[in-house]
Amino acid sequence: MSIAKLIVGNWKMNGRLEDSKARAAALVAASKQVKSAQYTMVVCPPATMLHPVSEVLQGSGIRMGAQDCHAEPSGAFTGDIAPEMLKELGCSYVILGHSERRQGHRETSEEVSEKAIGVHRSGMTAIICVGETDEQRTAGYAEKIVIDQIRLSLSLSVTSENTAIAYEPVWAIGTGKTATTEDIRKMHALIRAKVSDKVKNAAWMPILYGGSVKPGNAGDILRIPNVDGVLVGGASLKAEDFMGIARATMDV
């Protein structure tokens, strides 16, 4: 099956206005030279940078996403941002349940599922993150943890068109360690099977891998069956590296 690989950059809480705009402009310029139907590129800047970055991305084909949202469309939720507000700024994706939110903000899979309903209500695509910690893998629970996260995080509104899953082993995020090809292959096959129990045409739902993806390992990772793209943190902060990862889709 040939669907374009989804290459998502999560800028996390990095950068200031000028360097974020410059990074977006560099991506726009580079992507004009490397036009390809092999990938769809998405960048997820911090919330305060969404508007200025959207102006830079306009007309480029590079899509924009947010890193989190609230489930409700409006209300007394100080400091939160509604999916509708993100949509209005030009977002078409929202990352949900990233391990940094599950751990740092004690976000539960049930909350992720409620947020997914909000994202779908607004006509955007949810990128739902799952993944086990080092201790959980060592104890032999990696698969159980991921299955439970999928079972509880996928709302009834999930379809193969409006959702992507990102498998990100927590121990691989920002550490320079990546899971082995065999571990990724097994986990992605399991996720595909689990998703098939819940949604129609599960073969079409993108399943991304995340955790220390770089230009040097992206090709090997993207060649693994059931890997439909990558979620990239650190290496998405350099336009050249992020572009290198997108370029790797052409040899897959």
Ligand code: PGA
């Ligand atoms: P990393 O982050 O690429 O820096 O490991 C991935 C992520 O957190 O999505």
